[in-house]
Amino acid sequence: MAPTAALDTTIAVVTPENIAFDYQLAGPFRRLPAYLIDLGVRWGVIVIVVVCLAFAGLIASFSGFGSFVLATGFILYFLISWFYGTVLETYFNGRTIGKWACGIRVIDTDGRPISGKRAMLRNLLRIADLAPLVALSSFTTDAAPIFFPTGMIGLLTMTCTRRMQRLGDLAAGTMVIVDERGWRLPVAKVDDPRVPALASFFPGDYRVSRSMAKTLAIYAERRHYLTPARRREIARHLAIPLIDRFEFRTDIDPDLLMYALYYRVFLADSSDEIADLGPLAGFSPLRRDQNKPQGLAGDLAIPTSPVTHPPVPEPTRRIAGGIPDADPLGKPIPRPQAGSEQLGSGQEAGTQQAVTRAEKQR
Amino acid sequence: MQLDQTHVVIRLRKFTEIGDLSLIMMRRYPEALLMGFVTGAIGWAITNMILLGWIPWEESSYGLDDQAAFGEVSRYLVWMTLLVILQTPAAGVFTTLYLGQAVFEKRPTWKFVSSEVKRQFRRWFWVLGVKRLAIPAMILLAFRWGQPASGFWDLFIPLAILLWVTALRANRPFAPEILLLEQCPLQGSSESVITMAKRSKSLHGPMSGELTGRFASVAIILGGIVVSCFYTLMWFRGITLGYWNFMNLTVLLVFFPLALWMVAGASVIIRLLNYLDTRIRLEGWEVELSVRAESLRQFGSEESDSTSPPKNKAARAENPSKPKAKRLQNSGASQ
Numbered sequence: 001m002a003p004t005a006a007l008d009t010t011i012a013v014v015t016p017e018n019i020a021f022d023y024q025l026a027g028p029f030r031r032l033p034a035y036l037i038d039l040g041v042r043w044g045v046i047v048i049v050v051v052c053l054a055f056a057g058l059i060a061s062f063s064g065f066g067s068f069v070l071a072t073g074f075i076l077y078f079l080i081s082w083f084y085g086t087v088l089e090t091y092f093n094g095r096t097i098g099k100w101a102c103g104i105r106v107i108d109t110d111g112r113p114i115s116g117k118r119a120m121l122r123n124l125l126r127i128a129d130l131a132p133l134v135a136l137s138s139f140t141t142d143a144a145p146i147f148f149p150t151g152m153i154g155l156l157t158m159t160c161t162r163r164m165q166r167l168g169d170l171a172a173g174t175m176v177i178v179d180e181r182g183w184r185l186p187v188a189k190v191d192d193p194r195v196p197a198l199a200s201f202f203p204g205d206y207r208v209s210r211s212m213a214k215t216l217a218i219y220a221e222r223r224h225y226l227t228p229a230r231r232r233e234i235a236r237h238l239a240i241p242l243i244d245r246f247e248f249r250t251d252i253d254p255d256l257l258m259y260a261l262y263y264r265v266f267l268a269d270s271s272d273e274i275a276d277l278g279p280l281a282g283f284s285p286l287r288r289d290q291n292k293p294q295g296l297a298g299d300l301a302i303p304t305s306p307v308t309h310p311p312v313p314e315p316t317r318r319i320a321g322g323i324p325d326a327d328p329l330g331k332p333i334p335r336p337q338a339g340s341e342q343l344g345s346g347q348e349a350g351t352q353q354a355v356t357r358a359e360k361q362r
Numbered sequence: 363m364q365l366d367q368t369h370v371v372i373r374l375r376k377f378t379e380i381g382d383l384s385l386i387m388m389r390r391y392p393e394a395l396l397m398g399f400v401t402g403a404i405g406w407a408i409t410n411m412i413l414l415g416w417i418p419w420e421e422s423s424y425g426l427d428d429q430a431a432f433g434e435v436s437r438y439l440v441w442m443t444l445l446v447i448l449q450t451p452a453a454g455v456f457t458t459l460y461l462g463q464a465v466f467e468k469r470p471t472w473k474f475v476s477s478e479v480k481r482q483f484r485r486w487f488w489v490l491g492v493k494r495l496a497i498p499a500m501i502l503l504a505f506r507w508g509q510p511a512s513g514f515w516d517l518f519i520p521l522a523i524l525l526w527v528t529a530l531r532a533n534r535p536f537a538p539e540i541l542l543l544e545q546c547p548l549q550g551s552s553e554s555v556i557t558m559a560k561r562s563k564s565l566h567g568p569m570s571g572e573l574t575g576r577f578a579s580v581a582i583i584l585g586g587i588v589v590s591c592f593y594t595l596m597w598f599r600g601i602t603l604g605y606w607n608f609m610n611l612t613v614l615l616v617f618f619p620l621a622l623w624m625v626a627g628a629s630v631i632i633r634l635l636n637y638l639d640t641r642i643r644l645e646g647w648e649v650e651l652s653v654r655a656e657s658l659r660q661f662g663s664e665e666s667d668s669t670s671p672p673k674n675k676a677a678r679a680e681n682p683s684k685p686k687a688k689r690l691q692n693s694g695a696s697q
Binding site: 150 | 368369371373376379381383385387388390465583589590591608643645646649652653656
């Protein structure tokens with residue numbers, strides 16, 4: 001059997017200028033809220049205009065004004081029902097109010113903005129897509145002549161077409177796409193003191209590619225929703241070769257490494273002063289320092305028992321100063337002493353870190 | 363299962379996108395409904411007809427348009443709707459198995475699907491048929507066969523069953539997938555065995571609020587589509603045969619159950635895609651694919667294969683779906 005493309009609601013469009021775009025299609029479920037909003041707007045406008053006219057007629061005591069209001073209402077209903085979509089889609093780049101609110105847009109099948117002629121055609125055929133209309137009078141003879149659209153023709157047509165087009169779209173050569181643009185990458189807050197500590201050991205000349213930056217951003221945004229074990233499982237795909245490249249100890253927590261890299265790329269500024277690392281000062285993740293005595297050896301390492309000692313303590317488990325109560329292995333972290341000793345500790349950390357960086361640069 | 367060989371693009375989706383994707387899936391795998399769901403549902407539909415068909419049949423001899431018939435016809439409509447709701451997960455076992463294989467691995471043969479349904483019959487029949495009240499409701503109706511409508515039996519009891527089942531399925535919507543695709547055992551011989559109950563808790567628990575909201579939204583939309591389908595069938599008969607009378611045996615015995623079963627088939631596909639989306643969210647599938655792709659770009663090879671079981675002992679310990687589940691487990695089911 002020939003391999004088939006993976007299922008998704010996207011479609012590739014090559015413009016006449018030979019530029020390829022991937023558009024995400026808006027199907028009936030995505031369009032339904034937009035349609036309901038537009039329906040509300042249309043009826044809202046009709047009702048407001050008719051009520052205003054009636055009120056003006058009452059004030060002016062103009063005889064026969066009721067008939068005038070009724071006629072105006074019918075004409076307005078006709079104009080708004082049939083030309084609301086046409087006008088808005090033509091002059092607002094394929095959007096109506098409902099489409100704008102729901103982040104969708106009509107374009108033609110070549111990827112170009114919709115023209116007035118196409119907008120009119122697709123809106124005129126809307127009534128066919130909404131068929132069959134349920135008439136209340138079908139169930140009881142006493143009912144008012146009110147109709148409800150079932151939309152089954154449109155639903156069936158959208159199911160059967162590759163671009164999820166209704167009859168109006170097929171006739172006009174248009175399709176509806178999702179118009180949401182997510183230009184900005186999410187920024188995660190880093191409040192784990194081990195992160196800047198580890199980030200300071202990345203080589204100064206290490207530059208990440210755009211795709212790597214995007215991957216790190218996705219990882220940092222979503223890691224909070226994953227269990228510690230799952231984070232490590234995902235992170236190790238990239239962390240293990242990176243550990244090798246940076247000549248780090250092999251027992252560095254992959255999740256922490258990815259998080260530190262994210263911090264280095266997105267949050268740390270080279271002009272920033274080096275963070276006060278407190279009890280983490282003096283720790284080195286480098287392989288060559290593995291055998292040197294360190295105050296918090298194993299603090300950045302993969303925990304052996306994640307059930308009792310998660311590798312990345314959640315912010316709620318920290319004391320006010322942002323220092324974890326215990327390292328991931330469950331060993332108590334020595335708290336900084338009050339007063340001058342605390343300041344000294346920070347200075348010492350900064351100095352030691354600067355020295356380490358300088359060594360690496362050399 | 364290999365994430366990058368899954369036949370649905372792995373990414374986070376909004377609820378409305380899942381609905382749209384279900385239509386694309388129907389177009390890609392029409393046999394899942396035309397063959398799988400029809401096979402699964404036909405037995406239930408015939409049984410329903412035996413249990414309830416006598417009501418409109420008997421009433422039609424006196425005339426279906428009078429006020430006296432209204433109560434009996436309403437009773438028929440209420441019970442038929444309830445039975446189809448209760449039976450849908452069990453009727454969808456062929457579709458679930460077929461699409462589960464087709465989406466996560468490769469398109470299976472119907473022979474394979476049938477043998478899987480037979481092999482797992484006792485498990486799914488007990489959970490989806492008995493514990494989810496489809497069989498008890500049918501037994502109740504069998505005892506009520508030929509008896510006149512009653513407020514308690516035909517209004518209070520169906521409403522109570524509906525509320526109970528709605529609460530159950532809103533909180534645990536993916537029982538068929540856990541049972542058929544992950545094949546978690548119903549009972550474990552030891553504490554380490556991930557039973558269906560444990561897996562269900564770990565899958566549904568973290569997203570219970572969102573899943574309940576999605577269930578309610580799907581129920582409302584599908585309810586609207588049932589009415590639309592029902593009217594469309596009658597409209598089609600009207601414009602082709604010129605016969606617009608709604609209160610007759612054809613409408614009650616054929617069109618109404620047909621509309622219910624058509625939408626029930628669609629609901630099985632929507633549920634499967636919801637299951638996929640839930641696992642993507644909970645297990646970070648799209649993150650893993652992105653990290654692995656970057657690893658390939660930067661280093662030319664991956665450090666580990668996602669098809670392998672979790673190498674991390676902790677991941678295994680926290681992975682609720684691994685130990686006994688044989689199929690369709692990804693390496694990252696660590697939630």
